[in-house]
Amino acid sequence: MSIHNQMNRRSFLKLGGMGTAAALAPTSLFASMQKQQSKEEFRTLSFYNLHTGESLKTTYWEQGIYHPEALEEISHVLRDFRTNETHDMDIALFDLLHDIRNQTGSKKSFNVISGYRSPKTNAMLHTTTQGVATKSLHMVGKAIDINLPGFKLADLRKVAMHQRQGGVGFYPKSNFVHVDTGRVRYW
16 A cells, blocks of 8 residues: 555545544534523523613523513513514524623623614614614614623623624624624624
8 A cells, every 4th residue: 555545545534533523513512502501491681771761670481481471571671762662572682692691791781772673763763873774683673782781892792793693783982782683794
């Protein structure tokens, strides 16, 4: 057997081993995530809406079940404060916020700058404010602009980006981080 053939065989075996490891990794990662989630008995979020002065702390998920009344309460606090319109918010957004809060270790409420935006409000903001998308995910309940008292905004951005569960926008001059459950992207 020539050296060239041995190297090819070694490369082939090494590649096969790496492929097997890669194929097993998602399974073991999924299993460890499942174990972590199964240990989790409840998920609680707390908000302070800067525009309405409303506060809410609620358990929205318990032992694998989402609580409709808690989801409604959250959607109400995250309503468009300009028009007073509510919209069902994306449950995945709540889970993302829960994950972010766990990563920060903070027990404080998220300050809400903007949750749901009606099409009318979004159109007005698009004409008066730079950076407001015409088809904003705020209009479909999949986005929120937040900060977390006592936690550096740049660090909140890093934690949100680390989740890789949607878009993350950084607005230090306006003191908020935008998170959404759309495709993964950063600005």
